[in-house]
Amino acid sequence: MSLTDFHRFKELARQENVVFYYTGYFSQSIVTAMGDSLRLRLASLDASQTARRKLFSVFVEMAQNVVHYSADHLSASEAADHEIRMGSLWVGEDDGQFYVVCANPITAEGVEHIRAKLEPLRTMTNEEIKARYKEKLRTEGEAGSKGAGLGFLTVARDSSNPIEFDFVEENEGQPFTTFYLKATI
Amino acid sequence: MQNLYIAPTSSTPEVNFQFDRHQLSLRGESYPENAHAFFGPIMQAIQAYLPTLHSTQVTLDVQLAYFNSSSTKVLLELFSLFNDAAVAGNYVTLNWHYIEDDETILEFGQEVADDFTALDFNPCALVE
Numbered sequence: 253m254s255l256t257d258f259h260r261f262k263e264l265a266r267q268e269n270v271v272f273y274y275t276g277y278f279s280q281s282i283v284t285a286m287g288d289s290l291r292l293r294l295a296s297l298d299a300s301q302t303a304r305r306k307l308f309s310v311f312v313e314m315a316q317n318v319v320h321y322s323a324d325h326l327s328a329s330e331a332a333d334h335e336i337r338m339g340s341l342w343v344g345e346d347d348g349q350f351y352v353v354c355a356n357p358i359t360a361e362g363v364e365h366i367r368a369k370l371e372p373l374r375t376m377t378n379e380e381i382k383a384r385y386k387e388k389l390r391t392e393g394e395a396g397s398k399g400a401g402l403g404f405l406t407v408a409r410d411s412s413n414p415i416e417f418d419f420v421e422e423n424e425g426q427p428f429t430t431f432y433l434k435a436t437i
Numbered sequence: 438m439q440n441l442y443i444a445p446t447s448s449t450p451e452v453n454f455q456f457d458r459h460q461l462s463l464r465g466e467s468y469p470e471n472a473h474a475f476f477g478p479i480m481q482a483i484q485a486y487l488p489t490l491h492s493t494q495v496t497l498d499v500q501l502a503y504f505n506s507s508s509t510k511v512l513l514e515l516f517s518l519f520n521d522a523a524v525a526g527n528y529v530t531l532n533w534h535y536i537e538d539d540e541t542i543l544e545f546g547q548e549v550a551d552d553f554t555a556l557d558f559n560p561c562a563l564v565e
Contacts, residue, residue: 280470284447287468301538305503309541312468312505319470333471386548389510402506410541 268344271297275340277326278318286315290343299350306410307343307350307437313403314354314433315341322356323428349412351436357428363419366431370417373408381408411435438489441482449475450501456486462498472507480515487522495519495527500534500563501542509545516549516556523555530557537562 253261265273271293274286290311294304318339326336339356358366373381385405408415416434438456445451450465469475497519504512516531523529533546543560550558 280448283468283470288447301536302540305539305541308503309505312503316468316470316505333474335470389513390552402510406506 269346270342270344271350272343273341276338277336278315278322278339279334279336280316280319283312283315283319286341287312303350303437307352309410310352310407310435310437311341311343313406314352314435315339317403318354318356321358323359323362324357346436349436351434353432353434355430355432357422358419358431359427360429362431363429366417367419369404370415370433373404374414376408378409381405385409407433407435410437412437438486441479443479452479454479454482454486459493459495460498461495462500464498464500466503467501467508468503468505469508472505472511476508476511476515480511480518483515483518487518487527490522490527493527494530495522496530496532498532498534502536513549513552516553520553520555528557529555530559532559532561534561534563537564
């Protein structure tokens with residue numbers, strides 16, 4: 253990549269009001285450092301306390317989702333702590349609203365599993381999402397979940413618009429599908 | 438029983454449990470990678486402490502500006518233990534500190550109060 257290309261990349265990010273962009277391996281210490289950086293940026297922006305907290309919440313849930321579930325990992329796949337996995341995360345501003353987008357590789361089997369979890373959240377009202385969240389908070393976590401199984405519900409709860417998601421097939425020979433999730437605060 | 442102190446980090450709260458004074462506090466933010474790993478020893482200390490009480494006044498100060506979903510679930514388990522201790526004849530005051538315009542934190546506190554009615558729930562608004 254030439255320095256001119258870097259400049260185009262930087263200019264595009266500026267024009268699109270990208271507050272923050274990271275791509276690479278995610279570990280808890282990277283999430284914490286990104287969180288510190290994001291908070292500094294948010295402090296200088298004109299946003300309410302509630303909007304900042306919701307944005308931070310969506311950022312943490314999405315970033316920790318990469319740490320726990322991305323299919324491309326450096327740590328042992330059965331590790332319960334100190335995991336390191338591949339992903340990308342954007343925070344930007346569009347028409348005065350903040351958004352967070354996260355992308356990470358998943359396996360083919362993961363596609364339907366995630367779709368089944370996310371599709372219902374798109375049509376639920378805020379009240380329904382809150383009720384579902386409360387109910388889920390008091391039930392046992394599902395098998396295979398490393399957190400509380402509340403991550404997507406938390407993202408949907410803190411998002412002001414329905415969450416958006418997509419699955420993009422990579423080129424032939426690539427083992428993974430890229431999962432995109434977007435939440436607007 | 439030995440007091441428990443854990444210094445805060447960017448993603449874990451300060452834990453200051455002065456069991457000898459029955460004054461316990463959690464302050465800061467909570468989004469560890471593995472909430473069960475972080476809170477496990479804290480839960481164990483509480484489980485050892487609560488059965489030693491007899492009609493005791495315990496004060497729990499919680500001032501968490503942010504906690505992630507897995508911490509939320511563990512916090513609920515923690516409050517459940519204190520509620521059991523209150524049902525067993527102790528007096529547990531939960532001082533719930535929240536930033537005044539942060540509805541999510543206050544709402545969660547109110548849910549805790551609704552679920553665990555034996556706790557003396559005391560919401561404390563912090564003005565920024």
